[in-house]
Amino acid sequence: MDRLVIQGGVPLLGRVAISGAKNAALPCIAAALLTAEPVQLRHLPAVSDIRTMIRVLQALGCAAESQKDEAGFDMSVQLTAASLDTGELRAPYDLVKTMRASILVLGPLLARFGRASVSLPGGCAIGARPVNLHLEALERMGAQMTIDKGYVEARVPVGRLRGIDHAFTKVSVGATENILMAATLADGTTTLRNAAQEPEVGDLAIMLQAMGAQIEGINTPTLTIRGVERLGGCEHAVIPDRIEAGTFLCAVAAACGDVVLERVEPDQIRSVIDLLERCGCVFTERQGAEGRHLRIQRECGQKLRAKDIATAPYPGFPTDLQAQVMAVMTQATGISVIRETIFENRFQHAMELERLGANLRIDGGTAIVAGPCPLTGCTVMATDLRASATLVIAGLVAQGETTVDRIYHLDRGYAGLEQKLKSLGARVERVGGGKV
Numbered sequence: 001m002d003r004l005v006i007q008g009g010v011p012l013l014g015r016v017a018i019s020g021a022k023n024a025a026l027p028c029i030a031a032a033l034l035t036a037e038p039v040q041l042r043h044l045p046a047v048s049d050i051r052t053m054i055r056v057l058q059a060l061g062c063a064a065e066s067q068k069d070e071a072g073f074d075m076s077v078q079l080t081a082a083s084l085d086t087g088e089l090r091a092p093y094d095l096v097k098t099m100r101a102s103i104l105v106l107g108p109l110l111a112r113f114g115r116a117s118v119s120l121p122g123g124c125a126i127g128a129r130p131v132n133l134h135l136e137a138l139e140r141m142g143a144q145m146t147i148d149k150g151y152v153e154a155r156v157p158v159g160r161l162r163g164i165d166h167a168f169t170k171v172s173v174g175a176t177e178n179i180l181m182a183a184t185l186a187d188g189t190t191t192l193r194n195a196a197q198e199p200e201v202g203d204l205a206i207m208l209q210a211m212g213a214q215i216e217g218i219n220t221p222t223l224t225i226r227g228v229e230r231l232g233g234c235e236h237a238v239i240p241d242r243i244e245a246g247t248f249l250c251a252v253a254a255a256c257g258d259v260v261l262e263r264v265e266p267d268q269i270r271s272v273i274d275l276l277e278r279c280g281c282v283f284t285e286r287q288g289a290e291g292r293h294l295r296i297q298r299e300c301g302q303k304l305r306a307k308d309i310a311t312a313p314y315p316g317f318p319t320d321l322q323a324q325v326m327a328v329m330t331q332a333t334g335i336s337v338i339r340e341t342i343f344e345n346r347f348q349h350a351m352e353l354e355r356l357g358a359n360l361r362i363d364g365g366t367a368i369v370a371g372p373c374p375l376t377g378c379t380v381m382a383t384d385l386r387a388s389a390t391l392v393i394a395g396l397v398a399q400g401e402t403t404v405d406r407i408y409h410l411d412r413g414y415a416g417l418e419q420k421l422k423s424l425g426a427r428v429e430r431v432g433g434g435k436v
């Protein structure tokens with residue numbers, strides 16, 4: 001099993017291009033099921049979750065041709081869902097269990113074919129993560145669901161989903177995306193209230209519009225979708241990954257340095273930039289030839305100020321950066337109170353940070369970090385994608401050698417993290433002989 005070996009204490013210097021957003025690309029891939037025409041997606045990150053999602057579509061009978069770009073960190077794919085086996089339409093457990101986002105095929109399949117069989121994802125390292133909000137809304141749209149041998153067996157007896165006026169009882173990125181896709185081909189108009197406003201939802205809506213969907217209220221909490229008879233193919237480039245960008249910002253904030261992020265949307269990580277600015281980092285933004293550039297500076301030896309954060313749905317502070325910010329706060333002067341409000345079990349990185357020397361305490365959904373704390377390298381184990389990134393950041397700070405084990409979690413969502421860090425001067429090696 002691969003691991004990363006990091007020699008810490010080196011500031012990060014240089015430029016790095018941000019890949020396409022994993023969490024935008026996943027629903028965009030599922031959306032290809034809404035049409036028989038080819039869908040061309042560009043600027044997908046070359047990570048294992050994307051390959052898994054493409055495999056889910058292939059298992060449903062979708063044709064897929066993918067190609068990596070020159071640097072190997074991004075890829076494009078052409079998906080054609082023209083000749084699916086409509087008797088089967090089954091998303092199998094062995095794929096779904098490795099990636100919960102597979103549930104996103106349910107809405108498109110029901111909308112286009114009036115039937116679907118999708119394995120329930122099962123447990124997850126960061127919290128319970130039920131899919132009740134997805135299922136409840138689809139039932140209101142006319143789907144009948146049963147759970148049989150671990151699969152959601154869904155049918156639309158009248159053949160076509162109907163539009164509904166629906167208020168989600170909790171903000172959910174995945175449920176908003178699933179129902180948004182389902183509504184594009186439903187009979188009548190759907191209004192989704194308390195919808196997630198994450199940029200990934202907006203990106204999916206823009207892709208759906210390019211396919212011919214009628215959607216209003218994009219990037220607001222109320223989406224109105226007028227169902228159409230059919231959708232066509234499209235070409236779409238997914239947005240830059242704001243969580244990858246935020247991870248690099250945290251790495252520089254924690255380990256010091258001067259780095260320019262290329263192909264980034266600073267407005268989509270404003271909460272993170274504001275936080276790190278209040279901690280003492282310096283930011284500069286400008287327009288480059290290929291999108292916006294964001295420069296972050298923290299001089300070696302410059303003190304950071306500890307700040308409190310609470311995660312919240314967009315535009316609040318992203319839960320997907322909570323772990324990385326905890327690594328930053330171990331280096332800040334003072335007490336930082338970090339509240340996780342989205343997932344109930346997302347502090348597993350904290351115990352590993354303690355092993356590196358961090359001074360922190362967990363109390364339910366709150367972590368209290370006291371800094372600055374010198375970190376010393378040792379072997380730590382990753383438990384999920386963002387926890388892994390945090391341990392890498394801590395390894396960049398720690399004196400001596402840090403080994404981060406189980407980095408297949410990292411490979412699920414970060415395209416070439418160690419090569420990108422190396423290009424910034426970090427001393428990081430992958431050991432174990434696996435693929436990049």
Ligand code: EPZ
Binds near residue numbers: 131135
């Ligand atoms: C998306 O997960 C992201 N994944 C997650 O990214 C991210 O952490 C999360 O949104 C929150 O921003 C993808 O986009 C593929 P939710 P999702 O539905 O859609 C509860 C990463 O590291 N809930 O917005 O599954 C749920 O338990 C990750 O890249 C229900 O109760 O998250 C949670 O407490 C991991 N019932 C809250 O809502 C439901 O039916 C928000 O979850 C659905 C969700």
